[in-house]
Amino acid sequence: MTKTFADQVRETEARHVLQTYKRAPIVLVRGQGPRVWDTEGKDYLDFTSGVGVASLGHANPGLARVVAEQASTLVHTSNLFFHPYQAELSEKLARLSGLDRAFFCNSGTEAMEACLKFARRYWYTKGERQRTGFVALTRAFHGRTFGSLSVTADPHYREPFEPLVPGVTFVDPGDTDALAAAVTDRTAAVVVEPIQGEGGIRPASQEFMKGLRALCDEHDLMLVLDEVQCGVARTGKLYAHEHYGITPDILATAKGIGGGFPLGACLATENAASGMVIGTHGSTFGGNPLAMAAGMAVLDIAATPEFLNHVQQMGERLRAALEQMIPNHDQLFDSVRGMGLMLGVKMKSDSRAFVGYLRERGLLTVAAGDNVFRVLPPLIIEESHIREFVDGLSAAAADYEVPAAA
Ligand SMILES: *Cc1c(COP(=O)(O)O)cnc(C)c1O
Numbered sequence: 001m002t003k004t005f006a007d008q009v010r011e012t013e014a015r016h017v018l019q020t021y022k023r024a025p026i027v028l029v030r031g032q033g034p035r036v037w038d039t040e041g042k043d044y045l046d047f048t049s050g051v052g053v054a055s056l057g058h059a060n061p062g063l064a065r066v067v068a069e070q071a072s073t074l075v076h077t078s079n080l081f082f083h084p085y086q087a088e089l090s091e092k093l094a095r096l097s098g099l100d101r102a103f104f105c106n107s108g109t110e111a112m113e114a115c116l117k118f119a120r121r122y123w124y125t126k127g128e129r130q131r132t133g134f135v136a137l138t139r140a141f142h143g144r145t146f147g148s149l150s151v152t153a154d155p156h157y158r159e160p161f162e163p164l165v166p167g168v169t170f171v172d173p174g175d176t177d178a179l180a181a182a183v184t185d186r187t188a189a190v191v192v193e194p195i196q197g198e199g200g201i202r203p204a205s206q207e208f209m210k211g212l213r214a215l216c217d218e219h220d221l222m223l224v225l226d227e228v229q230c231g232v233a234r235t236g237k238l239y240a241h242e243h244y245g246i247t248p249d250i251l252a253t254a255k256g257i258g259g260g261f262p263l264g265a266c267l268a269t270e271n272a273a274s275g276m277v278i279g280t281h282g283s284t285f286g287g288n289p290l291a292m293a294a295g296m297a298v299l300d301i302a303a304t305p306e307f308l309n310h311v312q313q314m315g316e317r318l319r320a321a322l323e324q325m326i327p328n329h330d331q332l333f334d335s336v337r338g339m340g341l342m343l344g345v346k347m348k349s350d351s352r353a354f355v356g357y358l359r360e361r362g363l364l365t366v367a368a369g370d371n372v373f374r375v376l377p378p379l380i381i382e383e384s385h386i387r388e389f390v391d392g393l394s395a396a397a398a399d400y401e402v403p404a405a406a
Contacts, residue, residue, distance in 0.1 A: 006039040024359055031058025034378045034385050036364070044359070045389055047377040048366045052197070052229050052342070055256035056301060057378040063259045063297045070293035078284060085292035092296065096238055096303050099251055099267035103276070104287030106262045108228035108254035109143025112191075114266035114281060115250045116147045116165075119189035119222040121275035133167035135182045136191045139199035139369060140173075142226050142252075151191045154369075173204060176211040183215065189222035189250070190215070194240040197229035200370035201337045201344025209244040222249045222272055228264070232256035233302040233379055235340035236312035243339060256302070256379075261294035302379065311379050314386065315340035318375065321390040329397040337372070341379055344372040349402045357400055363392045 003011075006027040026044075030037045034057055036046045049055060056063055077083050090102040103114045116134065123131035136142070136151040143149065149158060150165035158164060167186065171178040173196065183190070190212060196202040204212075216223040225248035230240040234256060237243055241251075249272040254264030268276075285291070301307055319336055322345060326333045332354075334346040347354060351373040355365050358373075366374045377385065 004039065009039075024356065026359070033057040033059075034381050042362070044362050044364045045385065045392070046364045047375050047389055048364045049256075049376050049378045050260065051366055052234060052255045052376045053258075054260045055232060055234070055379045056259045056298060057380045058260075060259060060380075062301065063261075063294060066293050066297040067261065067290065070290050073289075075290045076285070076288045079282060079287065083289050083292075085289050085296065086287045089292045089295050089299075092299055092303075093265065093267060096299070097251065097267055098247060100270040101268050101273040103266045103268075103281060104291070105254075105264045105266070105283050106285050106291070107143075107264050108226075108252065109145045109148045110283070110286075111228060111252035111254050111264035111266045112142045112148035112151070112226060113145055115191070115224045115226075115252050115268075116151070116189070117281055118250050118266060118268055118272055118276055119224060121280055122222060122272055123188050123275075125275035130186050131188045133169065133184070133186045134165075134189055134191050135169050135171060135179065135187055137173045137193070137196070138170050139196055139202065140191070140193055140226070141196070141198035142191065142193075143228075173202065174208050176208055176215075179212065180215055183219055183221065187219070187221055189224045191224045191226065193226045193228075193230065194244065195230040195235065195339060195342055197342070197374070198368055200346070200368045200372040201342060201374055202370075203240075203337065203339055204244070206244055209241070209246055213246040216249070224248060224250045224252070226252045228252050228254045230339075230342055232298070233308055233311050233340075234342045234376075235338075236308055236315050237340075238303050238308065240339065240342075257298060258291060258294045259298040261291055263291045263295050265295075307379070311340050314377075314379075314381055314383070315343070317383060318377070318381075318386045318390075319343060321386055322375070322393075325390055325394050325397075328394065332397050332400065332402070338375075341375075341377055341381075343375040344368060345375065347371045347373065353403050354400065358393065358396055361392060361396050363389060363396070 009027045026038045028036045037043050138153045142152045153170045169182040171182050227239050231253045250268045322336045337344045351371045352367045355367045355373050368374045
């Protein structure tokens, strides 16, 4: 048998790419809106958006044009010099988020590293050098580099790399009393995802988030929100904390903000950023003209009231359709969680196996903790895509046989 192109890709990767990913076997070559195609010409409805990244859909013409134009004008300058676009994007982000200052980087984990450094440096500058600790939540995910890994609770991610950054205490989400008890005179900041993504699409409660802000105010602590997954219009607000009527001191944003182009930022109030003076942080690639152009193109679309309204409406319809379907398949599905177009379906069996089954039937979703599969469609989906997805999901659920436990 002659090898297909996909076989060749898989074999070469197996030899030469570090084997840290358990990839699904398909090889994707093209995308358009909410759809992607593999080497065999088979198409998939992509309700992963590359884990919440391709927020404007694939091959978005506006984003493609801006990136192409910038790529043929000026790609990179380093941070040795000014160029016009960090000013432009930081001003826009400040206006939209109320957080005065931005540090630009290239990923979520880098954004979190910056958040943690901002918080520590704040206290260092204030002369309270013992304030180096962090309080974080169980089931949180903040990234894979040492700092962000240190505030990630899951032993599966942490243990092989210990010792990590010391002084991190974990409390369960929702437990305001435990949170208050965990704060000491050595705490620099509390670090929270408003909606836990990898952990299984778990929105924080209103009560918990309000208590969190009050606690941070009381102790003058930095509140760091990780909105890497739930930010940039994903929940129908530009940032998810707007649903809770609270504001952070420091915020991490990445994933959707570049629409697929690698871009992250740490945003902070003037006060929280005050310790980060010249020489305290930096990035060679961070804030390059090409990334800034992509970020501007995404925000020009995603931060408009019409677009946010669209996400809210599609989120409500998708949620309602999923909730309506669940009683027909209640041996398989338990409930729907999330906000806007950041949804998760809690299953009664292994969600990873079901995600594989859906993929074979042309629907892409992404597994998360707690036997949840995440539904993270591009934010530009229309009702027809919701119908296609829910019909496909319902048919798949009817045919699915839960694999025997290994
Ligand atoms: C994905 C994610 C990260 C890490 O982002 P990378 O770009 O993969 O480094 C951090 N925090 C949250 C909440 C995420 O979902």
